[in-house]
Amino acid sequence: MIDFVAFDSFGIKSMCTKIVTNDVKIVIDPGIAIETNSFPIPLFNRLMLVDKYERKIRKTMKECDVAIITHYHYDHHIPEGNLYNGKKLLIKHPEKNINKSQKNRAKYFLEQVKGNEIFYADNEESKFGGTKIRFTKPLWHGTMGTKLGFVVGVIIENKEKIFFTSDIDGPYIEEYADMIIKENPDVLVIDGPPTYLLGYIVSYENLKKSIKNLKKIVEKTDFKIMLLDHHLLRDYRYRDLLHEVYETGEKLGKNVLTAAEYSGRKPAVIEGYERYGPTKWKTWERH
Numbered sequence: 001m002i003d004f005v006a007f008d009s010f011g012i013k014s015m016c017t018k019i020v021t022n023d024v025k026i027v028i029d030p031g032i033a034i035e036t037n038s039f040p041i042p043l044f045n046r047l048m049l050v051d052k053y054e055r056k057i058r059k060t061m062k063e064c065d066v067a068i069i070t071h072y073h074y075d076h077h078i079p080e081g082n083l084y085n086g087k088k089l090l091i092k093h094p095e096k097n098i099n100k101s102q103k104n105r106a107k108y109f110l111e112q113v114k115g116n117e118i119f120y121a122d123n124e125e126s127k128f129g130g131t132k133i134r135f136t137k138p139l140w141h142g143t144m145g146t147k148l149g150f151v152v153g154v155i156i157e158n159k160e161k162i163f164f165t166s167d168i169d170g171p172y173i174e175e176y177a178d179m180i181i182k183e184n185p186d187v188l189v190i191d192g193p194p195t196y197l198l199g200y201i202v203s204y205e206n207l208k209k210s211i212k213n214l215k216k217i218v219e220k221t222d223f224k225i226m227l228l229d230h231h232l233l234r235d236y237r238y239r240d241l242l243h244e245v246y247e248t249g250e251k252l253g254k255n256v257l258t259a260a261e262y263s264g265r266k267p268a269v270i271e272g273y274e275r276y277g278p279t280k281w282k283t284w285e286r287h
Contacts, residue, residue, distance in 0.1 A: 001018075001019070001020040002017065002018070002019050002020075002162060002187060003017070003018040003019075003020075003060070004017055004189075004227065004259035004262060004263070005017060005018050005027070005030075005053075005056055005057060005060050006032055006053040006056060006057055007229045007230065007233070007258070007259035007260070008035070008229055008230050008231070008232075008233040008234055008268075008269075009229050009233040009258035009259045009260035009261070009267040009268060009269070010049070010053060010259060010260055010268055011035065011039075011041060011045075011046065011049040011268030011269075011272075012032055012033070012034065012035060012046075012049050012050055012053045013032065013033040013034065013035055013075035013230075013234075014029070014031060014032045014033070014053065014057070014075050014076075014230075015028070015029050015075070015076065015164075015166070015167075015189070015191065015229070015230050016028070016029055016030050016031065016032070016053075016057050016060070017029065017164060017189060018060050018063075018064065019156055019162060021128075021129075021130075021131040021156075021158040021159075022129070022130070022131075022158070023128045023129030023130055023131040023158070024065050024066055024128035024129070024131050025063060025064040025065045025066070026064060026065070026066045026067075026068060026133070026156065027057075027060055027061055027064040027066070027067050027068070028068045028070070028154055028164050029068065029069060029070055029076040029077065029164075029166070030057050030060070030061050030067060030069075030077060030078055030083070031057075031069075031073070031074055031075045031076040031077040031078055032050060032053055032054050032057055032074075032075060032078065033050075033074050033075040034046050034047065034050050035049075035234060036196075036234070038196055038234070038279050039234055039269065039272065039279070040236060040269060040272035040273045040276050040277070040278070040279045041268065041272040041276065042276070049268070054078075057078070058083065061083055061084070061087070064087065065087065065088065065128075066087060066088045066089075066090060066128070066133075067084055067087045067088075067089055067090070068089075068090045068091070068121070068133075068154055069089065069090075069091040069092060069109075070092055070151045070152050070153070070154065070164070070166035070167075071092050071102060071141065071149070071150065071151040071152070071166060071167065072092065072094075072098075072102040072105040072106045072109065073102070073105075073167070074105075076166070076167070077109065079105065079108055079109045079112055080112060081112035081113050081114075084112075084113050084116055085116075086116075087116060088116070088117045088118075088119070089113060089116050089117065089118045089119065090119045090121045090126060090133065090135070091106075091109075091118060091119070091120065091121055092106070092120075092121060092122065092138075092150070092151065092152050093120045093121070093122045093138075094106030094107060094109075094110055094120075096122065096138075097122065097138035097149075097150045098149055098150060099147060099148065099149030099150075101149075102149050121135040121152055121154075122135060122137065122138055122152050123135060123136065123137045123138075123152075130158060131156065131157070131158045132156070132157045132158075133154065133155070133156050133157075134154075134155040134156075134157070135152045135153065135154060135155075136152055136153035136154075136155070136179070137152075138150035138151070138152060139151055139152065139153055139165075139166070139168055139173075139176060140168070140173060141167045141168070141169065142167070142168070142169035142170075142172060143169070143172050143173070143206060144172075144173060148167075151166040151167050151168065152166065153165045153166055153168070153179075154166070155183060155185070160185075160186040160187060160224075161183065161184070161185045161186050161187075162185060162186065162187045162188075162189070163180060163183050163185035163187070163188050163189070163190075164189045165180070165188070165189065165190045165191060166191070167191050167230070167231070168190070168191065169191065169193055169194060169210070169231060170191075170192065170193040170206070170209065170210030170213060170214070171190075171210065171213050171214075172193070172206050172209045172210050172213070173209075173213075174209070174212075174213055174216075176213070177213035177214075177216050177217050180217050180221060181216070181217060181220045181221050184221055184222055184223075185221070185223055186222075186223060186224050186225075187223065187224060187225050187227070188217070188221065188223045188225070188226045188227065189227045189229075190214075190217075190226065190227065190228055190229075191228075191229065191230035191231050191232065192210070192214070192228050192229070192230065192231055192232025192233075192238065192242065193206070193207055193210040193231060193232060194231035194232070194234065194235075195207065195231075195232060195234075195235045195237065195238060195241050195242075196231075196234040196235040198235075198241075207241070211242060211244055211245060214228070214242065214245045215244055215245055215248050218245060218248045218249050218252065218254055218256060219248060219252065223254065223255075224255065225255045225257060225262070226249070226254065226255065226256045226257070227257055227258070227259060227262060228242075228245075228256055228257070228258065229258045229259050233258055233260075233267055233268075233269055234269060235269065236269045236270055236272070236273035236278070236279075238269070
């Protein structure tokens, strides 16, 4: 069983995912943050969504045995020791392949969870009965050489194979698309490119690379579900900008969905756009 607990298509920054097998209950990246002011929903509403989904994440954590943290951005972990009491922690290495900011956050987090069983996950493997959890090598958080540092992807195998990429921003890097294709997961949880920063932090050339690699994944992977969400769902233009990816999925009869759509709902960024109108970068404005 897989539960998409909190995602950007719900209106908050998160990729929190719960996976339950007959052996273990796992939560990946129990973190949350408020959407930026460019998100087409007023501040009060965004704060209410953070409150709602933080409560959901906390409830989910009480039900799990294992917590996985792929990196130390706050939309991927809540740095609060009590939240992890009694949990086995499989976490991105706090000192290797990590930038200064995340290294400091990792140090603080480890101080909060003293007493927990902790396993450094990078390129390693854990087993819980018949459930295997594998981790990728450290992957760039976006473009090669980015100052944002590294993340680890997660592959969980039981009756199905689930691949949770974490923040690879696209992917921009073709090697990462090839890795996903080689794994050929039944369920792929992947963050799209942060197009809301297009022309500022994200170049059009890198968007082109991301579209090419996502199309390749759709064409060459036999997934049942490709959950494309997170950074991408901060931009109400996402389907237009990535229309080639969605058209490829429709042509091949493959499910390329957001977490909201999987739940039978309209993405929050689209609801906001329809209710409040378009936005300008950095600041929402009523038109």
